[in-house]
Amino acid sequence: MEKNLEILQRYKLRNTEIRREILSLFLDTDYALSHQYIEKKLEAKFDRVTLYRTLKAFEESGLVHRIANDKETIEYALCKDDCHAENHKHSDNHAHFRCEICQKTYCLDSVGIPDFHIPMGFKAKEFQLLVNGICEKCA
Ligand SMILES: [Zn+2]
Ligand SMILES: [Zn+2]
Ligand SMILES: [Zn+2]
Numbered sequence: 574m575e576k577n578l579e580i581l582q583r584y585k586l587r588n589t590e591i592r593r594e595i596l597s598l599f600l601d602t603d604y605a606l607s608h609q610y611i612e613k614k615l616e617a618k619f620d621r622v623t624l625y626r627t628l629k630a631f632e633e634s635g636l637v638h639r640i641a642n643d644k645e646t647i648e649y650a651l652c653k654d655d656c657h658a659e660n661h662k663h664s665d666n667h668a669h670f671r672c673e674i675c676q677k678t679y680c681l682d683s684v685g686i687p688d689f690h691i692p693m694g695f696k697a698k699e700f701q702l703l704v705n706g707i708c709e710k711c712a
Contacts, residue, residue: 576600584634584657591619591627596636604677605640605650605669638665640678641701650680669701672708679708 577596581588594615598606612624628649631637635656637649656663668684671677681704691697 580636584636586630586634586636591615591623592631594618595624595627595631599637599649599651604679605648607646607648609646635663638663640669641703648678650678653682666700667702668704670704670706670708672711673705674707674711677708 575593577593577600578588580596581592586592595611598611598614608625608628611628612621615624628637632639632649635652638652638656640648640650650669652663652665656665665680666686668681668686670679670681672679684702684704686700686702689697689700
């Protein structure tokens with residue numbers, strides 16, 4: 574079975590053409606993909622609303638996670654196996670690296686985010702750690 578099909582099944586996502594195609598884009602790259610990038614790649618075949626809904630479904634099922642960055646656009650990267658649809662909770666507790674030359678964002682899976690102490694009265698929901706610099710391909 575093709576890898577994208579196998580993944581859709583594992584995450585209990587219905588197998589549709591757009592889902593297979595978006596998933597293939599993620600499987601083909603080792604960096605995060607922006608909403609705009611995905612849109613440009615697939616706009617000839619699918620409308621924006623469908624693309625948007627598909628990414629949202631992927632995010633909700635624990636297949637991709639959203640990355641906070643300083644760009645205008647939202648970026649997503651594939652989750653590792655420990656994010657799962659069951660509890661709708663992501664466990665992507667890693668830093669992200671943004672290359673200032675190629676503008677790509679990478680997941681730094683081996684760099685965990687420390688447990689910060691948040692002042693009383695504040696409720697933290699999510700931590701994001703973004704490292705800016707030059708990636709290994711551009712160095
Ligand atoms: Zn995740
Ligand atoms: Zn780079
Ligand atoms: Zn990530």
